[in-house]
Amino acid sequence: MPSVVCRKIMEDERLLDIELRVLLEAIYLRYHYDFRSYAMSSIRRRVAQAMVRFKVDKISDFQHDLLRDPVLFSEMLQYLTVQVSEMFRDPSYFKAINTQVFPVLATYPSLKIWVAGCSSGEEVWSLAILLKEAGLLERTIIYATDINAEALRKAESGTFDVDRISQFSRNYLAAGGRHSLSDYYTSAYQGAVFDRALKRQIVFADHSLATDAVFSEVHFVSCRNVLIYFNKQLQDRAVGLFHESLVPLGFLGLGSKEALQFGAHQNDFEPFVKEQKVFRKVA
Numbered sequence: 001m002p003s004v005v006c007r008k009i010m011e012d013e014r015l016l017d018i019e020l021r022v023l024l025e026a027i028y029l030r031y032h033y034d035f036r037s038y039a040m041s042s043i044r045r046r047v048a049q050a051m052v053r054f055k056v057d058k059i060s061d062f063q064h065d066l067l068r069d070p071v072l073f074s075e076m077l078q079y080l081t082v083q084v085s086e087m088f089r090d091p092s093y094f095k096a097i098n099t100q101v102f103p104v105l106a107t108y109p110s111l112k113i114w115v116a117g118c119s120s121g122e123e124v125w126s127l128a129i130l131l132k133e134a135g136l137l138e139r140t141i142i143y144a145t146d147i148n149a150e151a152l153r154k155a156e157s158g159t160f161d162v163d164r165i166s167q168f169s170r171n172y173l174a175a176g177g178r179h180s181l182s183d184y185y186t187s188a189y190q191g192a193v194f195d196r197a198l199k200r201q202i203v204f205a206d207h208s209l210a211t212d213a214v215f216s217e218v219h220f221v222s223c224r225n226v227l228i229y230f231n232k233q234l235q236d237r238a239v240g241l242f243h244e245s246l247v248p249l250g251f252l253g254l255g256s257k258e259a260l261q262f263g264a265h266q267n268d269f270e271p272f273v274k275e276q277k278v279f280r281k282v283a
């Protein structure tokens with residue numbers, strides 16, 4: 001039987017979760033951002049960090065302020081969404097896309113690619129570079145979507161801190177890049193600015209995997225390191241959107257810690273490059 005101290009801790013955690021659920025419901029009703037089906041462990045951590053940053057002790061006080069202050073909410077959004085990214089992150093994934101998926105995509109006269117949860121653009125600019133080197137960029141439209149407007153603005157600017165570039169360059173070569181990454185950017189006061197010509201084929205847009213519907217038919221969905229923040233029900237919703245959006249035999253790429261196993265759509269896809277989490281829609 002749990003000790004008195006243990007019972008007290010468990011009770012406190014239960015009450016905290018109730019308060020968090022009320023907060024997420026309030027955010028949804030006020031701002032239509034739906035975090036109600038995100039993994040609770042991650043939400044707990046993120047809200048706690050935000051409360052330290054904004055110097056509030058009680059969730060109810062935080063809720064009061066958030067409901068009345070849209071600027072505070074947009075700052076809070078930076079805590080609720082995780083923005084960690086890197087160009088050619090997990091280079092072996094990009095290598096698999098480059099060497100195994102692109103040759104199949106090359107058989108289509110025109111292509112549509114959806115990068116869902118694109119954050120500040122590292123993944124989408126990486127794909128644009130590899131598509132260019134494969135001679136496919138000119139016939140491709142890439143939809144880069146996210147719920148974080150600030151991240152989307154950064155993504156669209158194609159500007160990254162110069163101190164991140166050496167890591168990006170190493171990743172680019174490990175991913176099978178054929179030139180030097182420096183061929184694609186110029187160094188400016190604000191950072192490394194990537195070639196505008198790559199951006200001509202990219203459409204940046206606000207889209208939520210939690211509340212929005214499918215918007216186009218695509219040949220390849222890359223959604224990496226997003227599903228890990230969702231509970232199972234929301235993961236099923238998101239993968240359902242990808243399935244609906246993909247052409248028969250279209251491709252789906254996930255993050256290294258993500259899987260389709262045990263999900264509602266596990267039988268709708270088969271592994272294509274299993275170790276790199278690349279799947280193919282069953283026709």
Ligand SMILES: C[S@@+](CC[C@H](N)C(=O)[O-])C[C@H]1O[C@@H](n2cnc3c(N)ncnc32)[C@H](O)[C@@H]1O
Pocket residue numbers: 081082083084085086089116117118119120122123145146147148151207208209210211223224225226255
């Ligand atoms: C960790 S980043 C992943 C960035 C990139 N895909 C990568 O792997 O480097 C997760 C991104 O998912 C976005 N995100 C969170 N919830 C989302 C939702 N409901 N719909 C679309 N994007 C979402 C976040 O704003 C964030 O930009």
